[in-house]
Amino acid sequence: MMKRFLTAVVLLTACIVNGWACTNLIVGKKASADGSVIVSYSADSYGMFGFLCHYPAAQHPAGAMRSIYDWDSGKYLGQIKEAKQTYNVIGNMNEFQVTIGETTFGGRPELVDTTGVMDYGSLIYVALQRSRTAKEAIKVMTDLVKEYGYYSSGESFSIADPNEVWIMEMIGKGPGMKGAVWVAVRIPDDCIAAHANQSRIHKFNMNDKENCLYSPDVISFAREKGYFNGANKDFSFADAYCPLDFSGLRACEARVWSYYNMFSKATGQAYLSYVQGESSEPMPLYVKPDRKISVRDIQQAMRDHYEGTPLDITKDMGAGPFNMPYRLSPLTFKVDDSEYFNERPISTQQSAFTFVAQMRASMPDAIGGVLWFGLDDANMTVFTPVYCNTDRVPNVYAEGNGDCVTFSWDSAFWIYNWVADMIRPRYSLMIEDMRNVQNGLENTFEQAQSGVETAAMKLYNEDPEKAKEFLTNYTHMTAQSAVDSWKKLGEFLIVRYNDGAMKKMKDGKLMRPETGNTAPLVRPGYPEEFLRELVKATGDRYKVKELKK
Numbered sequence: 001m002m003k004r005f006l007t008a009v010v011l012l013t014a015c016i017v018n019g020w021a022c023t024n025l026i027v028g029k030k031a032s033a034d035g036s037v038i039v040s041y042s043a044d045s046y047g048m049f050g051f052l053c054h055y056p057a058a059q060h061p062a063g064a065m066r067s068i069y070d071w072d073s074g075k076y077l078g079q080i081k082e083a084k085q086t087y088n089v090i091g092n093m094n095e096f097q098v099t100i101g102e103t104t105f106g107g108r109p110e111l112v113d114t115t116g117v118m119d120y121g122s123l124i125y126v127a128l129q130r131s132r133t134a135k136e137a138i139k140v141m142t143d144l145v146k147e148y149g150y151y152s153s154g155e156s157f158s159i160a161d162p163n164e165v166w167i168m169e170m171i172g173k174g175p176g177m178k179g180a181v182w183v184a185v186r187i188p189d190d191c192i193a194a195h196a197n198q199s200r201i202h203k204f205n206m207n208d209k210e211n212c213l214y215s216p217d218v219i220s221f222a223r224e225k226g227y228f229n230g231a232n233k234d235f236s237f238a239d240a241y242c243p244l245d246f247s248g249l250r251a252c253e254a255r256v257w258s259y260y261n262m263f264s265k266a267t268g269q270a271y272l273s274y275v276q277g278e279s280s281e282p283m284p285l286y287v288k289p290d291r292k293i294s295v296r297d298i299q300q301a302m303r304d305h306y307e308g309t310p311l312d313i314t315k316d317m318g319a320g321p322f323n324m325p326y327r328l329s330p331l332t333f334k335v336d337d338s339e340y341f342n343e344r345p346i347s348t349q350q351s352a353f354t355f356v357a358q359m360r361a362s363m364p365d366a367i368g369g370v371l372w373f374g375l376d377d378a379n380m381t382v383f384t385p386v387y388c389n390t391d392r393v394p395n396v397y398a399e400g401n402g403d404c405v406t407f408s409w410d411s412a413f414w415i416y417n418w419v420a421d422m423i424r425p426r427y428s429l430m431i432e433d434m435r436n437v438q439n440g441l442e443n444t445f446e447q448a449q450s451g452v453e454t455a456a457m458k459l460y461n462e463d464p465e466k467a468k469e470f471l472t473n474y475t476h477m478t479a480q481s482a483v484d485s486w487k488k489l490g491e492f493l494i495v496r497y498n499d500g501a502m503k504k505m506k507d508g509k510l511m512r513p514e515t516g517n518t519a520p521l522v523r524p525g526y527p528e529e530f531l532r533e534l535v536k537a538t539g540d541r542y543k544v545k546e547l548k549k
Contacts, residue, residue: 050352071121107154116149
């Protein structure tokens with residue numbers, strides 16, 4: 001049945017085609033190399049301008065109200081009661097190292113409540129301002145939608161703190177129906193998990209109150225709507241509220257499979273047939289990895305394009321002559337009367353921002369929480385450390401330096417996009433030049449981390465405010481140095497690869513001519529494999545002929 005369904009190749013859902021392609025990768029504290037909880041996120045949306053948000057800690061008077069605006073559109077949705085105390089939030093991490101990421105799964109469209117006040121983005125940032133732990137954030141979020149209604153479509157959230165990480169899935173009840181149905185499952189400390197725009201919680205243990213939370217009507221509401229009619233023990237949240245279709249499988253679940261395949265080869269082998277549409281058994285919500293996983297491992301995983309797997313997109317005609325691991329939107333296209341699709345890997349060019357959150361219980365919150373942050377696509381950016389007690393946004397990451405239609409040389413978003421757009425058309429020729437700079441910066445930040453945090457700890461023991469100022473300044477310095485290096489990289493690339501030729505290098509520098517004004521260069525042309533395919537397609541059209549005398 002699954003096979004027959006997939007061969008029909010239904011269109012990707014409107015939510016996915018027009019909206020998000022986000023991915024969250026999760027590592028439990030006993031599965032990580034340093035005992036940290038790790039959560040990654042990419043905010044993928046065409047046309048979205050990326051920046052680092054900040055909500056300073058504050059005290060609010062009794063009776064204060066807060067206006068809520070839809071995170072995607074900016075539409076005013078209503079007001080909620082403000083909390084007496086709100087906490088410092090930088091990006092998607094607060095001062096207590098609580099981190100929240102998300103991916104939109106959409107689900108049943110009839111369950112969207114356009115009268116609701118709390119959209120998924122506002123839920124994230126309001127909860128971060130009000131929560132000291134992941135469990136507290138879950139309560140804040142579910143209480144808010146119960147009181148004010150849920151505006152968005154189906155959503156998966158990664159909710160983490162230095163000790164634990166949960167996946168919570170939520171969907172509304174339809175127009176005018178306050179509240180939402182939801183389930184949250186704690187990921188075991190020795191496991192990894194992921195979600196990528198498809199609901200991933202199937203059956204769950206309703207008797208395990210420590211590791212599973214859910215709305216009391218999550219099953220009864222599904223029965224009422226006709227989504228489920230079996231025994232409670234057989235209930236699957238995903239099957240009831242987000243039935244799998246082709247988009248959910250190949251454009252979403254495949255990214256989770258790729259992550260599992262990187263760190264649990266047995267899981268990758270077992271479920272390749274699933275993401276290829278040949279098996280209906282869903283992947284587990286979490287698995288044990290083959291080895292301990294580092295923050296750097298997750299940074300690299302966020303750059304994945306299925307390389308070296310059967311889903312690799314760097315080898316076919318769509319990659320062009322220079323093995324470009326990207327495809328232009330839209331995700332589907334028609335040839336004659338048939339519908340086709342582009343693979344959608346973890347790393348996609350339209351990302352506005354990305355992060356890898358590192359949360360450590362072994363340190364004070366101010367030092368233990370690091371949001372490794374980058375603007376644009378994870379593959380084409382630099383992850384720089386943003387400490388969770390940072391109370392000023394680095395200038396290059398700030399909102400207002402450029403916007404979605406205004407380029408700015410002071411905007412990290414536009415600098416990273418500028419360089420990326422130079423590289424993509426000649427990817428295999430230029431990517432190593434970028435990697436050298438990227439790896440140099442990220443390796444430096446990684447190697448400096450221990451020393452920086454030792455110094456911060458000494459200051460913290462003297463006065464926590466001194467540690468905050470030190471780490472805030474370090475956050476600003478690393479962000480600025482990365483962008484300055486990227487500007488120089490862009491200048492280098494435009495010079496070295498000008499007009500399709502490559503200027504020669506010696507001792508890491510561009511060679512200058514001994515005389516005259518023409519630099520030594522090579523003409524790489526097109527790869528032989530591409531030229532062979534060109535000749536196959538064009539026959540003798542471009543064959544050099546011997547002229548008749």
